[in-house]
Amino acid sequence: MNADAGAAPIGAKANPIDFDHESAEYAARWTDQYRTIRESGCPIAWSGAHGGYFVPSRYNDIVAIAQDSQTFSSAKTFDAATGAVSGGVLIPAIPFPTAYPIETDRPVWDAYRSFINRRFAPKAAEARRDFARHHASRLLDQVIETGEIDFIADLTGPLPAIVTMDLMGLPLADWRDFAEPLHEIVYTPKESAEFPDVAARFQQMFDRCLVELRRYRELPPEDNLLSVFAHEPFEGRPLTDDEVLGYCNNILAGGVDTTTALTTNVLVYLWRNPDERQRLIGDPALLPTAREEFVRFFAPQHAVARNCTRDVEVGGVLIAAGDRIYMPWGAGNRDPEVFEQPDFIDMARFPNRHIGFGAGAHRCIGSFVARVMFEEMVKQVLSRMPNYRIDIDRAQRYRSIGTINGWMNMPATFAPGTRLSHDTLG
Numbered sequence: 001m002n003a004d005a006g007a008a009p010i011g012a013k014a015n016p017i018d019f020d021h022e023s024a025e026y027a028a029r030w031t032d033q034y035r036t037i038r039e040s041g042c043p044i045a046w047s048g049a050h051g052g053y054f055v056p057s058r059y060n061d062i063v064a065i066a067q068d069s070q071t072f073s074s075a076k077t078f079d080a081a082t083g084a085v086s087g088g089v090l091i092p093a094i095p096f097p098t099a100y101p102i103e104t105d106r107p108v109w110d111a112y113r114s115f116i117n118r119r120f121a122p123k124a125a126e127a128r129r130d131f132a133r134h135h136a137s138r139l140l141d142q143v144i145e146t147g148e149i150d151f152i153a154d155l156t157g158p159l160p161a162i163v164t165m166d167l168m169g170l171p172l173a174d175w176r177d178f179a180e181p182l183h184e185i186v187y188t189p190k191e192s193a194e195f196p197d198v199a200a201r202f203q204q205m206f207d208r209c210l211v212e213l214r215r216y217r218e219l220p221p222e223d224n225l226l227s228v229f230a231h232e233p234f235e236g237r238p239l240t241d242d243e244v245l246g247y248c249n250n251i252l253a254g255g256v257d258t259t260t261a262l263t264t265n266v267l268v269y270l271w272r273n274p275d276e277r278q279r280l281i282g283d284p285a286l287l288p289t290a291r292e293e294f295v296r297f298f299a300p301q302h303a304v305a306r307n308c309t310r311d312v313e314v315g316g317v318l319i320a321a322g323d324r325i326y327m328p329w330g331a332g333n334r335d336p337e338v339f340e341q342p343d344f345i346d347m348a349r350f351p352n353r354h355i356g357f358g359a360g361a362h363r364c365i366g367s368f369v370a371r372v373m374f375e376e377m378v379k380q381v382l383s384r385m386p387n388y389r390i391d392i393d394r395a396q397r398y399r400s401i402g403t404i405n406g407w408m409n410m411p412a413t414f415a416p417g418t419r420l421s422h423d424t425l426g
């Protein structure tokens with residue numbers, strides 16, 4: 001990737017394509033859209049939507065961009081007084097405080113990421129498995145005698161919210177106050193009339209985080225992230241409120257909606273493919289490779305943005321300082337140069353170099369805990385309601401899937417079973 005190498009840069013900007021990741025057309029046809037870009041003479045396209053952005057479509061270009069965080073910045077500037085915002089990892093940029101660590105660049109990123117790393121390490125994630133299993137089972141108990149479930153309202157929405165809030169030290173009984181604005185913020189197009197109301201509810205969630213942070217400051221240290229933020233010095237000084245809110249923004253948004261989207265898509269797939277469902281029930285040892293394949297195929301976090309800091313050539317296209325880039329992990333995961341039969345789910349696919357958890361420095365810190373939550377939810381559904389039937393005609397996709405490839409609801413029926421406990425959240 002340098003301006004002197006290879007063929008003369010193609011003027012992608014001179015031939016913009018009709019592409020908007022927040023549109024209904026994208027939600028319905030994204031795989032075709034990326035195939036068309038990939039197979040065109042110019043695999044890094046330019047869209048004029050939302051102020052303009054580049055759209056790479058090949059795995060190698062997306063990974064190369066993700067690995068060069070000096071040239072392709074994630075940093076955001078936000079002026080709370082005026083609401084002016086630029087950069088960051090969302091297109092269009094939204095006027096919220098910088099998210100930590102995702103909207104920082106090296107070397108600042110190293111400090112923010114290493115401050116929280118050990119809380120997300122494989123061992124720490126594994127230590128949450130019993131908690132995740134207990135709550136997945138408790139949530140299914142609430143519907144198991146009825147024969148009816150909305151997978152999102154009853155399981156795949158609450159479980160990741162409860163596990164993430166426990167990790168943060170937020171009050172579990174109030175999970176709805178956090179999960180609902182977090183879902184709304186990703187599926188409401190940012191330039192729609194409803195967005196300001198959604199943003200206001202999102203802000204209330206931050207206000208609540210601050211109340212809890214102040215409470216932890218008055219208490220002895222406890223084993224959760226807000227308590228760490230309240231008590232542990234960051235580079236020899238206390239974290240500011242804005243930095244804590246930046247962490248809350250990133251960890252809650254990262255933790256709550258992504259695993260919901262993954263698990264819901266997988267439950268739909270296993271319902272549509274009863275042989276595959278039986279195969280997974282009969283051979284649970286398949287779950288780890290199947291899980292990675294599902295992350296590849298569905299790319300629950302569909303994309304993030306980067307911001308170019310200098311003129312540079314990528315894949316034969318000149319990207320200029322100041323240009324924005326939409327980074328579709330979902331497109332890279334379907335690149336036939338890297339994955340044989342990319343549009344086919346092979347639950348035994350191995351090796352699987354998918355980029356569903358990202359690539360480069362910002363690769364998902366929550367991937368281990370996401371895997372634990374996903375496995376516990378799927379195992380419980382397959383053992384306690386193995387013949388569930390989804391009512392797909394009543395299910396609704398997110399209006400915009402360009403950030404999270406998710407669903408609003410997922411109604412289903414199953415043969416009623418017996419409760420295992422009467423535990424409640426309190």
Ligand code: HEM
Nearest residue numbers: 101102254255258259262301304357358362364365366370
């Ligand atoms: C299936 C579930 C998940 C998927 C597909 C996913 C996907 C991703 C991706 C693609 C990135 C890279 C973003 C970038 O390059 O800018 C990322 C970063 C991140 N994710 Fe996840 N994520 C998932 C679950 C989680 C969970 C459960 C948490 C926390 C509890 C989490 C927290 C984060 C954070 C904090 C970052 C930023 C890391 C950094 O900037 O260093 N994610 N995630």
